[in-house]
Amino acid sequence: MKAIYIDCSAGLSGSALLGALVELGAKPELLVEKIKSIVTIPFQLTFRKRNINGATATATVLKVEAGQEPVPVAGMLKRISNKVFIGGELEDRLHSLFDKFILAQSKVFNLPVAEVVMPEAEILRMIIIATGFFTALEQLGIERINASPLPVGSQLSTHNLAPLLMELARGAAVKQYGGTDVPITPLGVALLTCRADEFGLLPEMTLSETGYGASGEDRQDNPRVRILYGTGRDGETPLGQSETITVVETAIDDMNPEFFPFLVDRLLAGGAVDAFLIPIYMKKSRPAHLLTALCNRSRLEDVLSIIFNETTTLGVRVRDDERRILHRYFFMTSTLYGEVAVKAGCLAEGGAPVQYAPEFEDCKKLALQHAVPIKKVYAAAQRAAHEYINKSKQNSR
Numbered sequence: 001m002k003a004i005y006i007d008c009s010a011g012l013s014g015s016a017l018l019g020a021l022v023e024l025g026a027k028p029e030l031l032v033e034k035i036k037s038i039v040t041i042p043f044q045l046t047f048r049k050r051n052i053n054g055a056t057a058t059a060t061v062l063k064v065e066a067g068q069e070p071v072p073v074a075g076m077l078k079r080i081s082n083k084v085f086i087g088g089e090l091e092d093r094l095h096s097l098f099d100k101f102i103l104a105q106s107k108v109f110n111l112p113v114a115e116v117v118m119p120e121a122e123i124l125r126m127i128i129i130a131t132g133f134f135t136a137l138e139q140l141g142i143e144r145i146n147a148s149p150l151p152v153g154s155q156l157s158t159h160n161l162a163p164l165l166m167e168l169a170r171g172a173a174v175k176q177y178g179g180t181d182v183p184i185t186p187l188g189v190a191l192l193t194c195r196a197d198e199f200g201l202l203p204e205m206t207l208s209e210t211g212y213g214a215s216g217e218d219r220q221d222n223p224r225v226r227i228l229y230g231t232g233r234d235g236e237t238p239l240g241q242s243e244t245i246t247v248v249e250t251a252i253d254d255m256n257p258e259f260f261p262f263l264v265d266r267l268l269a270g271g272a273v274d275a276f277l278i279p280i281y282m283k284k285s286r287p288a289h290l291l292t293a294l295c296n297r298s299r300l301e302d303v304l305s306i307i308f309n310e311t312t313t314l315g316v317r318v319r320d321d322e323r324r325i326l327h328r329y330f331f332m333t334s335t336l337y338g339e340v341a342v343k344a345g346c347l348a349e350g351g352a353p354v355q356y357a358p359e360f361e362d363c364k365k366l367a368l369q370h371a372v373p374i375k376k377v378y379a380a381a382q383r384a385a386h387e388y389i390n391k392s393k394q395n396s397r
Contacts, residue, residue, distance in 0.1 A: 002140065003232040005202050006147040006192065011223025013215045014129040014187035015060035018136060020213030020227040022047050023058040026136035034135045035128050038080060041066050043128060052214055057224050060132075061216035064124050070117035073102050080127070093134050094127065097194050101126075101186070104167040126187055133191055144232060146203050147196040149175035150189060151182035165189055173199035173244075175297070183223045185215075200244040201322045205230040239347050240324040245273070246297045250307065250316040251280060253288035260289070263310050270306045271299030326355060333358070333384035337366040340381040344389070352393060356385050 004024075006017070022028055028047050035045065044063040049056050105116045137145075152174045168189040207230040214224050260277055267275040272293040282288045291311065295303045300318065307316060326345030333340050340362040344353035358381035367374040 001143045001232045003144040003146065003203075003205055003230060004140075004142055005205065005228040006145065006196070007202075007226040007228065008148055008184070008188070008192070008223075009151055009182070010226070011183045012150065012188035012192065012225060013183070013185040013223040014126070014133060014191050015062065015215040016057075016213040016223045016225040017188060017191060017227075018129055018132045018213065019047060019058040019060040019215075020211040020225050021133065021136035021140065022060075023211035023213060024140060024209050024227060024229045026139045030139065031132045031135055035131045038131055039124060039128055041124060043124070045128060045132070050214060052222050052224050055212065055224070057212035057214040059214045059216050059222075060129070062125060062128060064121050064128070066121040066124050068119045068121055071120045071123065072114060073098065073105070073116050073118050073123060074113055076120070076123045076127075090131065090134055093194065094130060097130055097190055098126075100168065100194060101190055104164055104186075104190075108163045108167050129187060130191060134195075137195070140229070145196050146198050146200065147172075147192055148202075149173040149199055150192070151184060152176055169193060172196070185223065188223065188225075200242075201320060202228070203232065203242070205232045240326050241349075242322060242324055244297070244320050245294050245323045246300055247319050247321050248293045248295065248300070248303055248307065248316050250291050250311070250313040251282055251288050252291055252311055252313055253282050253286050255289075255312045257289070259310070263291075263306075266306050266310055267293050267303060271295050271302040327351070331385075331388060333381055333388055335366075335377065335380040335384050337370050337372070337377050337380060340366065340377070340384070342381065342385040342388075344385075353389055356389065358382060358385065 006020075018031075022031075028045070032045055035043075042065040044061075046061045047058050048061060050059040102113055102116050105111065106113050109116075150169050150172050164186055165184060168186055170193070172189075172193045205228070207228055209229045211227045211229065212224060213227070214222050264275045264277070272295045275291070275293040277289040277291050280288050280290045291307070291313075293303050293307065297320070304316065304318075307313065326347065327349045328343060328345050330341050330343055333342055341359040342356055343359060345355040346353050358378055360378075363374050363377040363381060367377045370377075
């Protein structure tokens, strides 16, 4: 399976995406031929190598002979479609892209869809770059697109395009980047959110080529996109479900251990999906505990607040890891003691469970209610779960 990974940590623009695909082998003359079959207004589209901060990239240079007078965006592509037959998947992708763009502008600027306008030259630039991008992906035979989280820096709090960028980014993974602002453009964000299959860490792939793309503008903050091109696992069903999890760690050697159970409870209630402590030895052979909390990136600040307020640590380590989890669901079982919920885990969604376990709190409640050992309630729930799963298998045959 031919796959690419789009790394936009150094910026993102439609021109940079197209330049990187050309560097990977998309044929410029075929791209121009396809675009000319759609856009009748004269334009020049060329690609050249340029140096950005000491590294080379393929820059997309586009000149369009069109006016700067504002025209309704909604009607522009429609007029082009009426004049020239586009057809097929390309027309669907262009309409999807412009629908996304128009709706985002309508919401951000509080305008009716019909009143969303842009300079004619800018609309044509979008059509040309987008057509080139979609056509280049088809030329290269790309079957899957993964991308890094969109870079959200301090520019988004001051840049006049910030609200539009964030609206276009809906549905994508985003990540805070510190330091220098990362330049991103509305078209780059729209193209990526329209075509990316998944956002997150670089998936396992056999790397064939790496392409670097840039915009044609001659400035130091030019977005520079890196695209990794190769083959992923073909014909294999991934085991479990892949997701990105944020890991927060800190070593603690000067805290009363009696506080640890309370700390773990606070973390689990405050946004962590898991939290645990491991006995370790630090410098000078001091006994200590390594605290690890797992959470979704959106809950990181909540988890950090709990750790800094409830422990004696002065700092933590934060990183993103990939994890595989079984597809999970719950079902209820009836036992001699009452009903117990059972959590099941499957390798593939809708498949047979490979793991199942009664919920401890349900077993505990029934054990106290009936004054019996909890292991008896747990064993009864396991037997009931086993019977339920076997019965489900027989019914599905």
